[in-house]
Amino acid sequence: MKILAITNEKGGVGKTFLATQLALYCAKQFSIKTAVIDLDSQGNATHMLHKNKLAYDAPFCSLELLKPDFERCVNLLKSQPMEAECPLLLIPAPEQGQDLINHTEQNEADLVKSISYFSQAMDELDDLLDLAIIDTNPNPDMRSTCALFNCTHSIFPIQLLYESLTGVQSLYDRLNKFTSGAPRFDQEHGDLGLLPSMVESTPYQIKAGLELAEKQADLLTPIREAVVTTGPDNTISVTEKECFAAIKRRTVFAEAQGEGHPVWEMPNSDRGWYELKRTFFALLERLDVTFEPHPTPEQEQAFAECKELHPQHYRALVRQLWLSNNFKDLPKLTKSHEHTLALLNMRHNVPLSYLND
Numbered sequence: 001m002k003i004l005a006i007t008n009e010k011g012g013v014g015k016t017f018l019a020t021q022l023a024l025y026c027a028k029q030f031s032i033k034t035a036v037i038d039l040d041s042q043g044n045a046t047h048m049l050h051k052n053k054l055a056y057d058a059p060f061c062s063l064e065l066l067k068p069d070f071e072r073c074v075n076l077l078k079s080q081p082m083e084a085e086c087p088l089l090l091i092p093a094p095e096q097g098q099d100l101i102n103h104t105e106q107n108e109a110d111l112v113k114s115i116s117y118f119s120q121a122m123d124e125l126d127d128l129l130d131l132a133i134i135d136t137n138p139n140p141d142m143r144s145t146c147a148l149f150n151c152t153h154s155i156f157p158i159q160l161l162y163e164s165l166t167g168v169q170s171l172y173d174r175l176n177k178f179t180s181g182a183p184r185f186d187q188e189h190g191d192l193g194l195l196p197s198m199v200e201s202t203p204y205q206i207k208a209g210l211e212l213a214e215k216q217a218d219l220l221t222p223i224r225e226a227v228v229t230t231g232p233d234n235t236i237s238v239t240e241k242e243c244f245a246a247i248k249r250r251t252v253f254a255e256a257q258g259e260g261h262p263v264w265e266m267p268n269s270d271r272g273w274y275e276l277k278r279t280f281f282a283l284l285e286r287l288d289v290t291f292e293p294h295p296t297p298e299q300e301q302a303f304a305e306c307k308e309l310h311p312q313h314y315r316a317l318v319r320q321l322w323l324s325n326n327f328k329d330l331p332k333l334t335k336s337h338e339h340t341l342a343l344l345n346m347r348h349n350v351p352l353s354y355l356n357d
Helices: 015-030 044-050 062-066 070-078 100-104 108-125 142-150 168-179 203-215 251-259 270-287 297-309 314-324 337-348 352-356
Strands: 002-006 034-038 088-091 131-135 153-158 191-196 222-230 236-244
Touching: 002 015, 002 142, 015 034, 015 044, 015 088, 015 131, 015 153, 015 251, 015 270, 015 337, 034 044, 034 062, 044 088, 062 070, 062 108, 070 108, 108 142, 142 168, 153 168, 153 270, 168 191, 191 203, 191 270, 222 270, 222 314, 236 314, 251 270, 270 314, 297 314, 297 337, 314 337, 314 352
Parallel strands: 002 131, 002 153, 034 088, 034 131, 153 191
Antiparallel strands: 222 236
16 A cells, blocks of 8 residues: 655645545546545545545544554454445544644654554555555644654645745655655655645746756656657657646636535536646656556457557557546557547556556
8 A cells, every 4th residue: 555645834735635636536537445544633635525425434533543442443444345436435534622633742652652553554454445645734743743654655735935945945854854764655766746736827936836847856746748640651659748747726626625526527627637637647657556457358458459559659658548538639549449448447457557567
């Protein structure tokens, strides 16, 4: 199981939007068994996912994972089968009146114990889930400490504003403090870096974004897309274009959160979803979520047909299909429309690493 901690010491930077919409994308678009663990006492992720029952609730709140009784809670969860249609679990925030800070921050001994309980709970959930996404509170307290110490990957949504950019070093000081030598953290690939969020096309943010890409490109997530050209003899060539992942400030994103819907189900979301799904695909690739492939015979046949038609480029073409969710701009991938649909739906049955095998 991969564990993504979404954290920042500043509120209002889009952590909950990223946690909920990325989780919905993974669960609904790729059938990845995903959990959102809401460690923010404000419970914004919980409220959003409750609006239209987008996830099924664990029979306990996230606070219970930091207590000695965590094993009983996890066993309750294991007795509930995940829903195949949308394998998304929510471990909700504590209800009002359940003070997470008072419970976990009495002294250093309590802190160490709670981190240990949370770590053991993650071990127990490993067989149940492929991916856990942790939404943390903005304060650098016990909740974000637990998330950082136990994650395999981390990401910092950040606004392209002066006060945010000048605080990057403190974010990394805290990250390194808890992930250096941490048992789960992927020391080579676990730092997903900064994700510019709520980006606006103002002169200042454009300048800040360009400077970030020029001076600290290693902290950004690249989006790689296939560009297909067809020659006069109908032969195709595939090149790559690259940009950096970011999330713009769009009205439809706020409306999706407010109404409790995946962005792609919202009216007038075409442009926003075109951008967002590319960012999410790039993040999913870097997370490298793995599970046992189980393609259907029709999907295997469609994949073989694509390989036969495009022996040099079939992997890049299938990857672009899964990224874009659109085969209209691609050459004919299989021998029939039905098989092309099967090739698209194959992403529900195999991990992205299947294209590297």
